[in-house]
Amino acid sequence: MIKNLKSSLILTVILILMFGVIYPLGIYTIGLVFPSNSVGSPIVKDEQIIGFENIGQSFTDDKYFWGRPSAVGYNAASTGGSNKGPTNPDYLAEVQARIDTFLVHNPWVKKEEIPSDLVTAPGSGIDPNISPNSAYIQVKRIAAVRNLPEAQIKALVDSSIENTVMGMPVINVLKLNLKLDELK
Amino acid sequence: MEYLYSAIIILVTILLAVPLGRYVSKVFKGEKTFLDFFEPIEKLIFKISGINPHAEMDWKQNLRSLLTINLVWFIWIMFVLLTQTWHPFWNPDNILSMEPTQAFNTAVSFVTNTNLQHYSGETGASYFSQLLALVFLQFVSAGTGIAALALLFKGLANRSTRNLGNFYFHLVRACTRILLPLSIVLAVVLLLNQTPMTFKGSETIVTLQGDTVSVARGPVAAMVAIKQLGTNGGGFFGPNSTHPFENPNGITNAAETSAIMLIPIAMVFALGYYLNRKKLAYVIMAVMTAGYLMLLIPTILQETGGNPMITQMGITQPQGSMEGKEARFGPVLSALWSISTTVTSNGSVNSMHDSFTALSGAFQMMGMQLNAFYGGVGVGFINMFIFMIIAVFISGLMVGRTPEFLGKKIEVREVKIAILVALLHPLLILGGTALASHTWMITENPGEVLKWLNNPGFHGFSEMLYEFTSSAANNGSGFEGLGDNTAFWNISTGIVMLLGRYIPIIGPIMIAGLLSQKKYIPESAGTLKLDSGMFGVMLFAVILIVGALLFIPALVLGPVSEYLTI
Numbered sequence: 001m002i003k004n005l006k007s008s009l010i011l012t013v014i015l016i017l018m019f020g021v022i023y024p025l026g027i028y029t030i031g032l033v034f035p036s037n038s039v040g041s042p043i044v045k046d047e048q049i050i051g052f053e054n055i056g057q058s059f060t061d062d063k064y065f066w067g068r069p070s071a072v073g074y075n076a077a078s079t080g081g082s083n084k085g086p087t088n089p090d091y092l093a094e095v096q097a098r099i100d101t102f103l104v105h106n107p108w109v110k111k112e113e114i115p116s117d118l119v120t121a122p123g124s125g126i127d128p129n130i131s132p133n134s135a136y137i138q139v140k141r142i143a144a145v146r147n148l149p150e151a152q153i154k155a156l157v158d159s160s161i162e163n164t165v166m167g168m169p170v171i172n173v174l175k176l177n178l179k180l181d182e183l184k
Numbered sequence: 185m186e187y188l189y190s191a192i193i194i195l196v197t198i199l200l201a202v203p204l205g206r207y208v209s210k211v212f213k214g215e216k217t218f219l220d221f222f223e224p225i226e227k228l229i230f231k232i233s234g235i236n237p238h239a240e241m242d243w244k245q246n247l248r249s250l251l252t253i254n255l256v257w258f259i260w261i262m263f264v265l266l267t268q269t270w271h272p273f274w275n276p277d278n279i280l281s282m283e284p285t286q287a288f289n290t291a292v293s294f295v296t297n298t299n300l301q302h303y304s305g306e307t308g309a310s311y312f313s314q315l316l317a318l319v320f321l322q323f324v325s326a327g328t329g330i331a332a333l334a335l336l337f338k339g340l341a342n343r344s345t346r347n348l349g350n351f352y353f354h355l356v357r358a359c360t361r362i363l364l365p366l367s368i369v370l371a372v373v374l375l376l377n378q379t380p381m382t383f384k385g386s387e388t389i390v391t392l393q394g395d396t397v398s399v400a401r402g403p404v405a406a407m408v409a410i411k412q413l414g415t416n417g418g419g420f421f422g423p424n425s426t427h428p429f430e431n432p433n434g435i436t437n438a439a440e441t442s443a444i445m446l447i448p449i450a451m452v453f454a455l456g457y458y459l460n461r462k463k464l465a466y467v468i469m470a471v472m473t474a475g476y477l478m479l480l481i482p483t484i485l486q487e488t489g490g491n492p493m494i495t496q497m498g499i500t501q502p503q504g505s506m507e508g509k510e511a512r513f514g515p516v517l518s519a520l521w522s523i524s525t526t527v528t529s530n531g532s533v534n535s536m537h538d539s540f541t542a543l544s545g546a547f548q549m550m551g552m553q554l555n556a557f558y559g560g561v562g563v564g565f566i567n568m569f570i571f572m573i574i575a576v577f578i579s580g581l582m583v584g585r586t587p588e589f590l591g592k593k594i595e596v597r598e599v600k601i602a603i604l605v606a607l608l609h610p611l612l613i614l615g616g617t618a619l620a621s622h623t624w625m626i627t628e629n630p631g632e633v634l635k636w637l638n639n640p641g642f643h644g645f646s647e648m649l650y651e652f653t654s655s656a657a658n659n660g661s662g663f664e665g666l667g668d669n670t671a672f673w674n675i676s677t678g679i680v681m682l683l684g685r686y687i688p689i690i691g692p693i694m695i696a697g698l699l700s701q702k703k704y705i706p707e708s709a710g711t712l713k714l715d716s717g718m719f720g721v722m723l724f725a726v727i728l729i730v731g732a733l734l735f736i737p738a739l740v741l742g743p744v745s746e747y748l749t750i
Contacts, residue, residue: 003234004248004252005252005256007233007234007352008249008252010234011229011233011235011352011356012253012256014229014233015320015323015356015359016316016320018360019319019323019364020315020316020319020320021315023319023323023364023406024319024381024403024406024407026368027368027372027375027381027403027406028382028383028403028406030371030372030375030381031380031381031382037375037376037377037378037379037380038375038381038382038405039380039382039384040378040382040387040399040429041378048390050390050391050392051389052387052399053378054378054429054432055399055428056428057392057393057397058391058393058395060393061393064392064393068511074395074397076397076399076400077386077397077398077399077400078304078306078400079400079421079422079423080304080423080664081426081507081508081536081538081539081664082507082508082539083508083536083538083639083663083665084538084638084639084665085538085539085542085638085643085746086493086505086507086539086540086541086542086643086746087642087643087749087750088640089640091639092494095494095497095499096497099497099499111498112498112499115502115503116490116499116501116503116505116506117503117511119499120494120505120506120507121508122426122506122508122509123423123426123508123509123510123534123535123536123539124426124428124510126428127511127512128428129510130511131503131511134511164434164435164512165434166189166192166434166437167189167433167434167435167437167512167513167517168186168511168512168517170511170512177392178392181392
């Protein structure tokens with residue numbers, strides 16, 4: 001029994017070193033080959049990190065494309081979804097409020113045209129993407145606020161669709177808005 | 185397209201599992217493989233530990249070793265989690281120590297391969313804990329399950345001997361020969377696709393719109409790889425693989441989904457190679473796959489149909505139900521993951537199960553309640569073994585012969601153990617849910633006092649049912665709206681996880697030990713052929729009758745009622 005316990009203790013120490021230290025350090029070392037990926041793919045502007053490619057940011061201003069609602073207010077230090085059930089009355093009221101807000105800011109949009117991803121919160125709370133339709137439906141507002149031709153904004157959206165392999169076609173909201181700011 | 189993607193993911197996984205199964209069988213038998221360059225390292229490990237990896241051990245000695253070392257791990261992880269405040273390095277975000285009942289729950293959860301997380305990774309665990317306690321346990325708890333299965337295989341192959349092989353030998357080799365190489369491959373795929381692996385702490389940034397936000401990150405890739413492969417499921421961040429750092433795009437999603445099922449499916453083929461009964465492996469595989477598709481297809485249909493309550497508001501939902509789901513995955517790939525993760529006791533998520541439409545929640549729970557369609561690494565097949573013993577026994581009764589299983593007589597003791605193990609699962613789930621519901625009912629103003637439930641009515645009941653189902657199945661996913669970080673939930677689910685893990689390992693190993701000592705009886709004309717479609721149908725029926733029927737009333741009270749009230 002004592003021998004069994006002693007062996008278990010020593011074996012545990014070795015396995016902790018192997019899988020808790022050496023394995024992660026090994027993966028870390030491989031990661032150094034991809035220096036940007038391994039620190040989270042930051043977007044740098046004027047030597048300042050202004051965001052991460054895959055971490056969504058909150059956009060509420062009319063001059064920017066909006067992302068999806070977030071249950072945690074796009075807090076990337078404490079992420080999560082709403083975990084609201086499909087029939088929860090509080091939740092449904094929240095969705096209704098999002099629909100109303102969207103219609104106020106985009107009065108030319110018909111209710112049934114609103115894509116569901118624009119009024120539902122993702123599981124991560126920091127979804128960087130929206131569906132292409134969710135971007136198209138905002139083009140008119142952006143064009144009006146920025147005094148730019150609609151066709152130009154629409155072309156920008158067209159060129160921003162990412163058709164990733166094995167995933168749904170999406171648009172990265174942060175990247176799209178960065179490009180938007182560069183339009184003259 | 186996403187339907188095609190789903191089919192590709194399932195098919196590729198099965199195709200990869202066949203050679204992996206052959207390889208696993210070689211590893212179990214100690215035959216030569218192309219990874220033999222690990223051998224000197226393994227020899228050194230055994231030498232330092234004072235273990236003779238070739239010492240013959242019977243089922244009792246093996247179980248004693250398994251339980252002893254699991255206890256040592258439990259004490260280690262408790263120690264690490266309770267001392268986070270003082271971690272000497274790898275704690276750049278200065279995370280504080282866990283509260284004792286939460287530490288207990290987390291320790292049990294990781295030792296039992298459950299990874300039910302009552303903490304949130306980015307705020308509750310230091311990098312030191314994530315790696316030296318949690319990642320370490322994700323390897324060795326999966327290794328324990330695989331080693332237990334190796335002992336079981338040996339017991340089935342044996343003729344009149346007590347020797348089941350050596351637990352330590354299988355534990356170490358399961359980790360070095362199976363889990364480690366696959367994890368490295370998956371981690372590299374993740375790194376290539378922008379999953380971070382850094383020891384830098386969180387980064388504070390000013391967003392485009394001018395908000396100041398802190399972005400948590402860390403050594404993510406290493407952990408995500410093993411949590412997917414070892415049916416662990418405990419992610420680096422609170423929302424698991426919904427988080428774009430854990431699962432950035434379609435490629436990582438496909439790789440991670442495939443990794444959930446790869447080793448569990450490979451174990452079935454491993455049995456075929458190990459016992460040289462490939463046809464039996466195909467029959468079991470067919471039963472498992474039929475069960476898997478039976479749950480998967482309706483879930484996909486439910487999710488693509490959208491939430492009917494939102495349709496009533498005048499929103500058309502060609503995209504399907506999107507609450508709790510990421511735009512890059514959509515409803516089909518989310519449904520695929522949710523069923524894959526619940527049938528295999530993995531428990532990682534790429535969408536929030538609490539927000540799935542009502543009936544999908546029932547299918548997810550059934551996956552865990554049956555717990556044998558592919559199942560956890562090692563233990564999944566062990567659960568299936570229990571159902572097989574019961575199916576053989578019932579078939580034997582029907583034709584009036586002493587039941588035989590792979591040339592061994594099945595007698596009273598084996599059947600008793602099998603039935604007790606099979607009935608433990610519903611007892612833990614239904615008993616636990618009853619206790620929680622009772623506590624809720626006798627508390628005055630429970631919404632204010634207990635604050636458990638994030639949703640009212642039937643869905644609230646489902647949250648409690650799901651939590652105990654997930655704990656007993658060692659799954660670890662949750663209807664995460666449940667406010668589960670309280671002493672009640674931490675302790676009750678902790679106990680359920682312990683019983684739900686060790687009794688279904690102890691029982692089958694005992695049976696294997698008993699069968700191992702029996703004389704081999706050659707097959708005759710009257711023997712029930714296990715590798716026949718007939719037995720497959722019988723097995724499927726037993727799983728549904730013994731496994732599923734007990735849960736139907738509880739499911740009716742929760743998700744089915746919710747569905748009917750729409």
